[in-house]
Amino acid sequence: MTNEEQSGVAVLVVDDAGERRVRLALGDTVLTTLQDANVAVGSVCGGNMSCGTCHVYIELPGVDCERVRSPEETALLEDSRHFRRDRSRLACQVEVTAALAAARIVVAPDE
Numbered sequence: 234m235t236n237e238e239q240s241g242v243a244v245l246v247v248d249d250a251g252e253r254r255v256r257l258a259l260g261d262t263v264l265t266t267l268q269d270a271n272v273a274v275g276s277v278c279g280g281n282m283s284c285g286t287c288h289v290y291i292e293l294p295g296v297d298c299e300r301v302r303s304p305e306e307t308a309l310l311e312d313s314r315h316f317r318r319d320r321s322r323l324a325c326q327v328e329v330t331a332a333l334a335a336a337r338i339v340v341a342p343d344e
């Protein structure tokens with residue numbers, strides 16, 4: 234692992250403030266690292282997978298989010314009118330890995 238990989242991965246992020254590249258800490262959840270970077274993403278339940286307010290779209294070429302979500306995560310996301318089967322995730326359920334360097338993370342609209 235290189236020093237750059239150890240310190241994090243630069244990911245394209247989109248929220249109400251616009252699109253920018255944000256460095257996310259490897260091994261943490263996408264939710265906590267986005268919050269550390271002042272990205273406007275909700276977390277009413279504090280990362281306990283019960284509120285759905287941390288809804289993001291993860292756009293990663295060749296990756297269908299439906300294949301990696303747990304049934305519980307999908308059930309919570311399906312309650313959202315902004316649910317997109319192929320790219321919706323709960324940011325509190327996604328670990329930051331080097332693979333996210335090729336991703337674009339979009340904060341889903343509020344309900």
Ligand code: FES
Nearest residue numbers: 280282285287325
């Ligand atoms: S923070 Fe509540 S479901 Fe992720």
